[in-house]
Amino acid sequence: MICMKIKRLTEKTINRIAAGEVIERPLSVIKELVENSIDAGAKNIVIEIERGGRNLIIITDDGEGITKDDLLLAIERHATSKLSEDDICNINFHGFRGEALPSIASVSRMKITSRHITKDEAWQIEVLGGEVQNLVPAGLKQGTVVEVRDLFYFTPNRLKFLKSESSEISVCTDLINRFALCHANISFKFISDGRVVLNYKPNQTDLSGEDTRVGDILGADFLKNSVKVSFSRDYLSFKGYTSLPTYSRKTSVNYLTYVNRRIIRDKFFIGAVKAAYNGLIPHDRYPMIALFLEIDPYEVDVNVHPTKAEVRFKDENFIRGTLISEIRKAIAQASAPQASGEINPSKLYHPQINLLPPRPIVQSSLNINRFVDERPQAKTFSNNFNREVSTSQIHDSITDSFRSVNFEVVENKSVEKAEESSSSSDSFPLGFAKCQINNTFIISESKDGFIIVDQHAAHERLVLEKMKKAMQENRVKSQPLLVPEVVEVGAAMAEKILEFSLSLRKFGIVIERNGLSQILVREVPYLLGKLDIRGFIFDLADNISEYNTITNLDEKLDEICGNIACHSSIRAGRKLSVEEMNAILREMENTPFSSQCNHGRPTFRKLTLKELHNMFERT
Template sequence: MAIHQLSETLINQIAAGEVVERPASVVKELVENAVDAGATRIEIATSGGGKTLIRVTDNGSGMAPDDLALAVRRHCTSKITDDLLDIRTLGFRGEALPSIGSVARLKITSRTADADMGHEIVVEGGRHCEARPAAANRGTIVEMRDLFFATPARLKFMKSERAEASAITEIVRRMALAFPHVRFLLSGTDRTTLDFPATGEDRLARIAQILGKDFTENAIALDAWREGVELTGHAGVPTFNRGNALHQYAFVNGRPVQDRLLASALRGAYAETVPRGRHPVAVLSIALDPALVDVNVHPAKSDVRFRDPGLVRGLIVGAIREALAMEGDRASTVAARSMAASFSMGARSTNGHSGAYGYRPTTAAASYDVAHSPYRPLASAPPQGFSAGEQAPFDAFSMPSARPSAPVTASPNAADHRLGAARAQVHANYIVSQTADGLVIVDQHAAHERLVFEAFRKTLLAGDQPLASQGLLIPEIVDLPEEDCDRLIQHADELAKLGLGIERFGPGAIAIRETPAMLGEIDAVALVRDLADEMAEWDDASGLAARLDHVAATMACYGSVRSGRVLRPEEMNALLRQMEATPGSGQCNHGRPTYIELKLADIERLFGRS
């Protein structure tokens, strides 16, 4: 087979496969060019998730007609000469514009400060014409339409418009964090407008625009240096953590990167302080000699390779741990507010009523009243064997799952039930139950979490009747990034089936109107934030439908009996009876055992009696 030279168009399309993966890749390349051109204001407009239109307008230095003609040719750049080890700009490969032009319709309009008029050049599917005069302000406008029209097979790999628009938003957020002196404006028919005004040298103000005020209130400043490598930025206190790693941002010499080494260093820094499954929030900026880092690992330039990775990792881990140690044992303000709300809810639940003179406390001698128990999340129909006028046994753990067919007595006979009769609660977390031939130790939180989850799952499988919900007297308002709000509202109907009623409350906010009745009084704001984090990690418009079990597990965890809650004998026995009637109740949603059984023979063996 003879060897032949590929055409320039085909070469560009091959290169585009690495440079232009999706619309967000186009935005990244064009915004980087605008920053390199010295722009202080960058406007990004999109349509159709960026597949139909991407327009980036900047007030940078602009390009002359001759430069325009070269800009759409491969490996033409103004940013480096012959030294690939001294890269001080975001772009340098000279591949972005010709790659975009080879798979889309591209128009570039530009004017320099000293020019009387602007010029424009058009590229369609790799074919371009000469630059021609055009009206333009100082700076550059790059307009891309119909992405992948020249390679339609690539369109099959695109995600939904909402997912692509969300990816573009994330790119702009990262660029805004890297360059606080630049104003970024993101708008379009497929999104609400986002405006990040320039904050100059006040990086914390820009961080607040992106990550919210909560982070700035719970952030520790970082400033460390070791052997020519400087680390600055902010890291959140361990108690301020999120459900995914999407709130971790890293920059190397001003370049936004997503590097495994840096992510690993963050995990190592918080290894003993952040719970498993949770992720710290941080914005890290690393500055070092360009010769000590290779940014040419991949055409997308999001991966880097350090000459001394151990030095960089050690600097990050050591600096964060030292900063945390100097800060002391500090709880997040978010956790403090949640705790205050929990105490408030507990007071309302246990006091029965309040009057003009405040709450009337209950006394230890007060008689037990099922209807006003703080641990009875759902008022449901009486169990089988009881009429509406009779006082049913305690039903704190009742759910739409199977119930015991026989009435539950306050002190059941140990021989009558597989998990026996509750005899004590140890350390306000473990129920000790006596069975006919031994004893059972139950983790009350893990057990109830499983029961609530099974109730949710049964409702999902039935698919006809939604779970009962309880309306909030005053809706809870949750401030979230716009893309998180969009994801939640997109799946509002599915969440409503689980008893969680939400709606939009203006830009960047969600109103919680209803919560699942079986969960009782919960931290609804924290629940919605966790659900938003999980949906963001799935990054798929159909993600919730395939992961409703996971959503149900998250909600079940929030509604379960917490460790440290003192239970009455009636409540403990009700939990045991519900466990006996629920399949799979031997393990919690995370796979841990919910109870341990010791036979009498085992106990006697421990004391040497057998």
């Protein structure tokens, strides 16, 4: 080993090393600078970026400003106006480490122009790669403007790790939405390459005095399908909105959690919220939640990580337990039947655990009963064949099912005709439709027994395979909607989805921007069945949030086709004609993987004549 003498690192090197931890990408610069503006009491914050933030980031605020002397101090490491050394546990601001400005300054060309509220003049400091270039008087009426050019110019290695411009813009949009959600009294404007992406006015309240920002950001649909949570005792209080079990999502990206107005992404919340919904939603679905927790600063440690996105609570068990019980209580109250007054069907609660993920209610243009539970019931005829059960159990469950379901024998000549005309029933292993049970299962008779088909599961697989084939052969046809569908998704999601509009065209989906928070769907794929556009768009948004790095949906072909299939399938609960049922059976026979649905569940079960004979002890 070569012996090197120990040397003290220079301030510049220390700052660049620290920048590695605090400033990972343009997003981190925006986070730190917006936090500074909020700490300075700003009422209006404008965030402008160019080329996803790598060329330029400008944050303008109307906060209290910085004096000339403090400008020099502010860019020094561990210099902060927000922490008293006598009591470092008492943290009341976003910042307290005094690291952000020196870190950003050391890896970019930074300019801060500011005018302190008590002063008549503004000053500007220019820093290049951590070295002060000059400090000069400047013209500025109020507040602070921080300009960060050529981020990572001095640490080019970092540039290699940056994602595409569009994904940087997307994460920045998400971050600003998260800030805006929790600071409804501050106006936020986000401009990317000259285009206004977000624009939230301050103090928006509706007639009842409710803050409307939650609806603006998360969408009216979320508000309609969520309940309020509110709790306050001793050193802890929290409030927010949490979705009804019937309105679940694919991932936990929709957890918007805050502690003392700080954006927190901590496993603690994911676990607690999941536990609160235990047994109410399928294990692979997540609720959507906006939760604002306020806690005595002495009861929480926010200094867990330099980015301050995680927290440790002193009494974790108490907070977890309270969250779980309060969320469950709120859901239970909203779900209780109402004695009088108007009942909002979307608030109705289905206590049984469904086999398929619940989705937002389908739009009215679909020829399907809107409020019918779309999934097979927990105890059904076909499910019982999944398990090994004794003959008598099967017998019991069949009679039970036949008693409870709306059993309908279809007298239709076309059945016999189809059977007669078939040269050999061997070529139709799934047989011919005899009837439909519970508007959910198709019963068909084959040569050697009978078959029960889960119509939703089967149709979903058929659409998926058709879609995949069409994609591979590059011939997905789309059909314009007579009336374009407007989907209210909230500004955050709208922005994310619109970035993928070109990719979506390949899937036959044509979308456009409609205001800041809506998407207009003009064309949908021409496939079997109609597409539940809203359900599809919501799942797509969740997927897109998950794939931060991808710019082209082709990479996720299977998943996107799966989403389309799932939302364009014939739902359980829809009455089918015999022709429709037979068409499904014939397609299943000619489709690969048709014995399982998209989610791996069986699409059909068969009971042979031999098994029937055994069941009735006829052998």
